[in-house]
Amino acid sequence: MAWTGPTETPVSARIATLTPSLQPSERRVVDTIAADLAAAVECTAQELANRVGVGRASVIRTAKSLGYDGFPQMRVALARELSFLPSRSDDDNSVGLLRGTIEKFGHSLPRLTEALTEEAVTDFVAALHEARRVVIVAAGLSAPLGLDAAMRLSSAGRPAEFLQDSLAQQIAAGSLEPDSVCLVISGSGATKDSLAAASTARAAGAKVLVMTSFARAPLVALADAVMVIPPVSESFPDELLHTSRAALALVIESLVQVLLVYRGDRGREAREAALSLVEKRLKA
Structure with missing residues (x-):
C-alpha cells in the first residue's frame, strides 16, 4: 500500500499511518527514520541502507511507498519537518540565537580553505591582475557578492564591472575579448543565468x-x-533553509587582500588612493 493522502503530510505522519502495511525491510527503514529524524536526514540512500542493514533498493522503495518520487524528495521533506520542530536551545532569547548562529559559523571557518590549492589561488589572482577588463557575473542570492567584489577589486586598483540585470551581465560577458576575464560567483554553481553568461x-x-x-x-x-x-552549513537542513553566502563573502574579501600583495607597488598605491578619497569624503 502506498501513500495517497495530502502532499503536505509530514514524513513521520506518513510512517505512522503506513507502517503496518509495509514490507518487513521497509518497516526496518521507517523504524530507523522515526527513531531519529535528524540523523536520517543527514544520510544518503546508501548510508541509510547501511545503517538499517538492508539494500539501497529497499530505502528507495520505502520512499516511494511513503509517496515520494525517490529518496532525495523524502530527504527534503524530512528537512522541512525538522525545521518546524520546536527549538531545543537552552538560550532562546534573541541575543542567544544570534550568538549561536555566529558561533556555528565560526566553527566552520577552518574548512573554508580546505578545497583550495596554491595553484588554484595563484591562477585566480594572476588572471585578475593581468586582465585588461573584468566583468563580474552573479545572480540570485549571490548577486550582492558581485557588487561587493566589484567595489573591493576597484578599490585595489583592479577596476571591475558588475551589472545587476542578468541579461545585461550576459551581454557584457559576450563583449569580452581574449585578454579579459569573466568572474562568475555562484554558491550553487548551477544558476541558469550564470551558466549562460559563462558560456557566452x-x-x-x-x-x-x-x-x-x-x-x-x-x-x-x-x-x-x-x-x-x-x-x-553543518547539516543538510541548514543548507536547504539558509543557503548562506557568508563563506563566499569572507573569501572574496580575503582574496582582494592577496591581490593587493600580488600587485606590489601598484596595489599599495591603489589602496592609498582609495583611502585618500575616503578621508576627503569624511572631511566634507
Whole structure:
C-alpha cells in the first residue's frame, strides 16, 4: 500500500499511518527514520541502507511507498519537518540565537580553505591582475557578492564591472575579448543565468573564473580557474533553509587582500588612493 493522502503530510505522519502495511525491510527503514529524524536526514540512500542493514533498493522503495518520487524528495521533506520542530536551545532569547548562529559559523571557518590549492589561488589572482577588463557575473542570492567584489577589486586598483540585470551581465560577458576575464560567483554553481553568461564569455574567448561552493557544479566545467569554498552549513537542513553566502563573502574579501600583495607597488598605491578619497569624503 502506498501513500495517497495530502502532499503536505509530514514524513513521520506518513510512517505512522503506513507502517503496518509495509514490507518487513521497509518497516526496518521507517523504524530507523522515526527513531531519529535528524540523523536520517543527514544520510544518503546508501548510508541509510547501511545503517538499517538492508539494500539501497529497499530505502528507495520505502520512499516511494511513503509517496515520494525517490529518496532525495523524502530527504527534503524530512528537512522541512525538522525545521518546524520546536527549538531545543537552552538560550532562546534573541541575543542567544544570534550568538549561536555566529558561533556555528565560526566553527566552520577552518574548512573554508580546505578545497583550495596554491595553484588554484595563484591562477585566480594572476588572471585578475593581468586582465585588461573584468566583468563580474552573479545572480540570485549571490548577486550582492558581485557588487561587493566589484567595489573591493576597484578599490585595489583592479577596476571591475558588475551589472545587476542578468541579461545585461550576459551581454557584457559576450563583449569580452581574449585578454579579459569573466568572474562568475555562484554558491550553487548551477544558476541558469550564470551558466549562460559563462558560456557566452567562453565563446568570446575570455578567461572564465568561477567561485562556487560545490566541486562538481555545472559551472566548474566552464571554468579556466576555480575556487571551491565549501558551504558553512553543518547539516543538510541548514543548507536547504539558509543557503548562506557568508563563506563566499569572507573569501572574496580575503582574496582582494592577496591581490593587493600580488600587485606590489601598484596595489599599495591603489589602496592609498582609495583611502585618500575616503578621508576627503569624511572631511566634507
